[in-house]
Amino acid sequence: MAGHVVPHLANDAGAEKIFVGVKEFKCMGARPPYDHPHVFLDMGQDAQVLCPYCSTLYLHDPRLAATDSDPEGAVVRDAA
DSSP: OOSSOOOEEOOTTOOSEEEESOSEEEEEESSTTSEEEEEEEEOTTSSEEEOTTTOOEEEEOTTSOTTOEESTTOEETTOO
């Protein structure tokens, strides 16, 4: 069992890139009903990862908390 909750991120605004405070998360595209399959992404040693479904570029920013993003609102609070 995972030792932490894996955050879900959504790109409702259609931003080309989103800065996040985590390196492991699930991208869901946009919020339902416009979401794509929720794909687990792991940056590993890198500081960025590209979602293979929606082509959103996620960039790690260590100054951000796990619950924050830039632009704001990408972290989904009520993901199942």
